[in-house]
Amino acid sequence: MAPGPQLSNPFLLGFDGLEHLIERMAKSSGDGYPPYNIERLPKGENGEILRITLAVAGFSPDQLEITHEENQLLVRGRQADDPSRTFLHRGIAARQFQRAFVLAEGIEIGGAELMDGLLTIELIRREPERVVRRIKISTGR
Numbered sequence: 001m002a003p004g005p006q007l008s009n010p011f012l013l014g015f016d017g018l019e020h021l022i023e024r025m026a027k028s029s030g031d032g033y034p035p036y037n038i039e040r041l042p043k044g045e046n047g048e049i050l051r052i053t054l055a056v057a058g059f060s061p062d063q064l065e066i067t068h069e070e071n072q073l074l075v076r077g078r079q080a081d082d083p084s085r086t087f088l089h090r091g092i093a094a095r096q097f098q099r100a101f102v103l104a105e106g107i108e109i110g111g112a113e114l115m116d117g118l119l120t121i122e123l124i125r126r127e128p129e130r131v132v133r134r135i136k137i138s139t140g141r
Helices: 016-027
Strands: 036-044 048-056 064-069 072-078 096-102 107-115 118-125
Touching: 036 096, 072 118
Parallel strands: none
Antiparallel strands: 036 048, 048 118, 064 072, 072 096, 107 118
C-alpha cells in the first residue's frame, strides 16, 4: 500500500486525484508567511463569494504573481535586494513566498486587488444547476 492518505471508502468513486491534492497541500503548508484571512461574504446574485486576503506589505504589484491552474490557486511574491542601499540595521528582509489554495470544482476567480499592503482575491461559487437524469434499465436482450 502506498504511504499517505488512503480514500478507501467504497462510496467515494472517482476521487483518486483528491489524495494527490491532500499530499500537495501538506507539502506547501510552508512557514505561515504571509498571514492570510479567508472570509465568506453575503450571497449575491452571482452566487457565494469568498475573499482571500494576504498581508503582503512591501510588495508591489509587479513582485506578485497569481496563477490558477486546474483547481489550485497559487500566489507568489518575489522581492529582490536593492544593491544601491546600505543598511545600518536590517529588520525587514526581502523575502519570497508561495501560498497555495485548493479550490473546489466550479469556483471562479473574480479578480484581485492590492491596496494598503493587502492583496485580496475574490472567488465566486455559482449555484450549480440541479440535473436529475433518469437512467434506462436494459434487460440484456
